Amino acid sequence: MYFITSLQEIQDLNPFIIIGCGGGGEKFSNFEGVEAVGFIDDNIEKQGQKFCGHTVSGNLKELLETTDAKSVAIMLPIGAEGSALKYAVEAIDSGKNVVTSFRSLPLAQNESIFKFADSKGVVIKEISPRLDVIRKIFGTAPPMCTEVLPKLSYKHKTPVVFVGGTSQECGKRTTTRMLGQAAKEKGLNAVVISTDEMGFEQPVDMNFRAGSLSVMDVASAVIGSIKYMEELKQPDIIFVEGQSSITEMGNPHPRGLSTAILIGAMPDATVVCHRPNHPYREPRGIDYEVRAIEAVEPTSVVGLSVNLRNVKDKSELAKFEEKYGLPAVDVRNGGASRLLDVIIDYIGDLKK
Template sequence: MKETAIVYCESNFGSKDGKTANGLVRSSRKFEIVGVIDSTKTGMDTGEILVEEKNGIPIFENLTDAIEKLDKVPNQFIYGIAPSEGFLKEDERGIVLRAMEKGINIINPLHEFFTDDKEFTTVAKQYGISILDVRKPAAKKDLHLFSGRILNINTPVVAVLGTDSANGKRTTSVLLEDALHAKGLNVAFIATGQTGIIQGAKYGVAIDAIPSQFMTGEIEHQIMRAYDNDKPDIIIVEGQGSLSHPAYISSGGIIRGSRPGAIIVQHAPKRERTGDFSYEKMPTIESEINLIETFSKSKVIAITINHENMTDEELNTTISEYELNHKLPTTDTLKFGCDKLITSIFDVFPELKSKQTVGLSK
């Protein structure tokens, strides 16, 4: 049985900075999410906010409220906010400490490592609970340099990149993984961020916490682990940030380490400024595709849309315009599923068609 988890996402559930909580509510193979803490949305159902349909996961005012209303104390307390600075706010220390005192294990996705904090480790020992720093990398002696092994494998590698951070790359990746599994294919998903790892990805590394010299090697290492252990038919690699973003370098490491044979690009058409960097205008989908194809020497085979702030009419119009102007299959995987992506992947990698055991969905 899955362990139960409460996710802390004060003032941010459903927003870009709440992406860890949002992702866990949508999909968690490792934990049963029993609630989210966000006092600004107390009493609501998380599904109402994410997909306009109840899913039975409630939102609580605070930890005390959650413990009082739940049948039993959750096993895990997950910090579900992804702030750009990656550090715990001072008032949040008390919340984490209260969770420890209730006997709840702590899962920390921040760049600040709780296992390096004397107060946290002392209290954790006192109450017999564990702390997991998801982003804490292995010792440098255990990290991997790029070896070139990936150049010798024939398994199709598809990367899901994007035009900005927190715009749905991981969500699209997970939905695509599930859709390909439903076709009977053996799929390996490579998580490259903290949320995918917490969700239960078998292979992955929080790439933005790795020293730059080891980025490509660590991505390659995770892919080769999947290749050696599971012999997958296809490998899906989650993107981070964007290649054009002036503040992030993760996309470059992911492209160089995974050497994708095909790329899907996620874009939020109504987003005018990049996430957490309001001075920076969003790139166009055209400019990002050109940059990706030049840098990677791989082709973009489809576009996926993040429908934030879009009406259904605007979304449908945008999809039609993109397909006409860019000659690429375009969809919103949350609204319409992954059929277009799978068709495009099969066109690029026709050998996969013979490996599916379930016919294409209508």
């Protein structure tokens, strides 16, 4: 069995050279009883700097020759599998044991490395995601870690508008699409990103089901989509459709998804959709959602899109405006243009 199942197994492989001067490397070095004798990182800006009491190096061979390391711990992020494999091979070839994380180098996908380790008389083991525990509880689990996208660090140059809501099925997809249409009618080069597999009604420039991704990958997927569309279309404004709600009571499962989309969008302005008298959802309400959104991201909710499907008196919009102090529109009845004007005015003020 190549999974690490106890701290003792790690301690028995002391001392370590740790590869990866980030959260994983620091966490590994902080394990009780773990002895670190050096750190490696490919990032030139980190090399020569102090990390966990050691000077970061970029040369594994040099550390292997100048320390008494018995093992190498590879704690690199997802997306660095190539580097992780290179370091593992170099360490094993030098007669060192290897401990890797499932993020760095999932061993189930690299079985030939076991034969190489055996031929050198060393061991290679993985700190696993413990999906066996989930399988024991539920009777099923993913065959491997579903976190697969690299973590992007990118801030969009184009104004981004996030369209959130107080529940599922409250009008987010329609509002996002109609804001995009209103922007195009105004002569703006607008981009619409839908995070729903059903988001193919026009106008839409990209759609994918964010809910099919690991929640750890959702923000990267949104950031990457924005970056891609900026490079492809040089837009004037980008609209990002949210999913579910951060605060809905009855169905808590997608709330993390909604939060991750918001975080990935890093919006300049936000619209909150609401469906009064929702027949099968349990929204906490507009005030809860506005507070939650503005607490998670440094954005401002600038308007409301009210879905009047379950409202008999269509004059309710004025009451929403008065109660919440925000422009409230029905996008199906000409409200998208007014809401867009509010967004543009707000973004213009931000730029000033």
